[in-house]
């Protein structure tokens with residue numbers, strides 16, 4: 001099969017790779033209907049995260065089950081399925097509590113590289129969710145978004161304790177931040193402040209439910225959120241970047257007693273203990289347990305209540321994955337969908 005491999009910073013090649021095989025009796029192998037490039041793929045792409053030799057890339061996937069191992073019970077060949085970047089048994093105590101991305105048996109699905117024609121998914125019964133039928137083509141981008149960015153934005157909103165009537169601020173205007181806006185709207189927030197200085201992203205944020213746009217960042221951004229909230233700060237702030245600046249911006253824009261949901265993969269973030277102590281802010285986040293939300297998200301997409309696939313503003317054949325990375329790196333595209 002063909003798949004995307006990162007050889008060195010900014011050196012993505014689509015090349016021939018071994019076909020994945022069932023290696024454990026709980027595995028499934030799927031044929032990809034669509035895959036995509038994640039904002040978090042840009043960390044190794046830019047060389048900020050080390051790459052040890054050629055690395056298969058990608059961890060977002062939807063597709064048709066081709067083969068299952070002998071112990072797989074609920075997932076069957078021919079089904080259209082969605083899973084998340086961590087495989088989980090969905091039965092252990094941690095999974096049952098809704099934290100499937102910390103499952104005691106978790107495995108990183110992306111190790112196999114989802115930007116490819118086929119993918120091996122471990123713990124298929126726990127990890128994969130089948131759609132009611134084979135979806136029409138126009139639903140595929142939204143279902144693919146549920147695999148990571150929608151589920152991650154949704155977790156950010158849940159972790160930030162978004163509730164009806166509350167004021168929410170979102171730090172970060174990548175696909176996750178934009179879909180956190182959509183999640184906050186679905187969860188009933190009254191006021192949703194998107195922090196973005198890029199016009200096409202501001203437009204999409206407003207379509208997803210943002211009521212206010214703040215272009216300032218850092219100290220000025222915090223001052224602007226305070227100004228919009230009677231000097232108090234937002235009830236809920238979703239952090240969807242993962243830098244020191246964005247994390248501090250999120251914490252400082254939250255009112256005492258409020259909640260920060262942080263879902264940007266942290267790189268070099270160090271929290272000042274004393275400031276945190278006096279802030280009275282709740283912090284919760286981490287790698288999103290997307291599996292917890294998949295059944296509900298698939299329902300919302302099938303009922304056409306939400307259209308998260310709109311974050312894909314670039315569609316390319318898999319063979320042109322390198323251009324997808326370049327376009328996202330240069331912020332010419334919000335998110336690139338790849339068709340195998």
Ligand SMILES: [Zn+2]
Nearest residue numbers: 090092095103
């Ligand atoms: Zn588990």
